[in-house]
C-alpha cells in the first residue's frame with residue numbers, strides 16, 4: 256500500500272539520493288536544482304544529519320532553513336524523503352546528557368566527535384528522539400514536498416552501559432519468567448556462573464575467556480527488540496501527525512546485529528542501504544543477495560534501495576571507482592529484484608568532513624565527469640521503467656536464513 260502511495264506520488268520509480276544542502280551556499284543550490292532536473296531526480300532524502308541545525312540548543316527549534324529547502328525542492332519537482340536526525344546528536348546533547356553516551360564492552364564511555372554516539376536505551380536519548388520526530392511531523396506532516404518519512408539512519412550501534420543492563424534484565428524476566436529458568440537456559444551450572452539475583456545479570460561485557468553463549472545470544476535478541484522499540488516510538492510520533500508512509504534505512508550487508516525481518520513487519524516500506532565491499536563479480540553477486548533479502552524482509556512486497564554508492568566501498572574506508580556501466584547495472588539489478596527505484600548517498604560529494612571521500616552523484620570533479628554522466632544515464636533509464644512501480648518478483652529458488660542462528 257505504501258509502495259503504491261510513493262509511486263503514485265512520483266508517477267513511477269524513485270531516483271535520487273541523500274541531500275545535505277547545509278554544506279553549501281545559494282549558488283550551489285541553484286546548480287543543484289538544474290543538475291537534479293538533468294539527472295531526472297524525483298526524490299531527495301533531507302535532514303539525516305541536521306540535528307544541530309534543527310535544534311541548536313535543547314528545546315529551541317529552527318525550521319526556517321529547512322522550510323526554504325523543502326519549498327525549493329518542491330518547486331523543482333523533487334519530492335522529499337524527510338529524515339529524523341537522531342543518528343547524529345550534536346555536542347550540546349552529549350554534554351547535557353553524559354549518561355546517554357554509549358559504553359563499549361570494555362567499559363569505555365565514548366564521546367561526541369563522530370556520529371551515532373548515543374545509547375539507544377538511555378531515557379534522555381529516547382525522549383529527545385521522540386520529541387524531535389514529533390516536532391518535525393508537526394511542522395511538515397502535511398507539507399506537499401514530503402512523500403516519505405525516514406526515521407533515524409542505519410540503526411546498528413550497541414551499548415553495554417547500566418541503562419542497557421537494566422533494560423536487558425527487564426527483557427530477560429519477560430522471556431524466561433524466572434531466574435531459575437534463565438539459569439537453566441544459559442547452562443550456568445557450568446563454570447560456576449549461577450545467578451542468585453537479577454541484579455547479578457549483566458550485558459556480555461569484556462570478560463576472561465569465552466562468554467556464556469546463551470547470554471550473548473539473548474543479548475543480541477534483546478538489543479534487536481530494544482532498537483525496534485526505539486524505531487516504533489518515532490514512527491508512532493510521526494503517524495499521529497502525518498499520513499505519509501514511514502520507514503527506516505536498514506544497513507546491508509555489514510551490520511548484522513539486528514533481526515531485519517522483524518523490522519520488515521514494522522515499516523510501511525522496506526528500505527535498505529547497500530554498499531558492496533568488493534568490486535566486479537563479487538559486487539554483482541552481493542547486489543543480488545542484498546536485494547533478495549530486502550524483498551524477503553517485507554514478505555515479498557516492493558521495497559526501496561535507499562542508498563548505494565557511485566563507487567565501491569572497499570576494505571573499510573577505501574573506495575574504488577566503479578567500472579563503466581556498473582552504476583546502471585547495480586541500479587537495475589536492485590529494481591529487477593523488487594526495488595521501487597534507485598537512490599544514492601549522497602547527491603553532492605561533501606567539501607569537507609568525515610565522509611569527504613565517500614562517493615556521490617555529483618563528485619568533486621563536478622558534472623563534467625564520467626560519474627555524473629553515468630548518473631544521468633541511470634536516471635534516464637529509471638524514468639523509462641516507471642511501469643514497473645508496484646510490481647512484484649517471483650523467485651524460483653530460496654535460501655533459508657535464520658537470524659538467531661546467524
Ligand SMILES: [Zn+2]
Pocket residue numbers: 356357358374375376377414415416417418419
Ligand atoms: Zn548505553
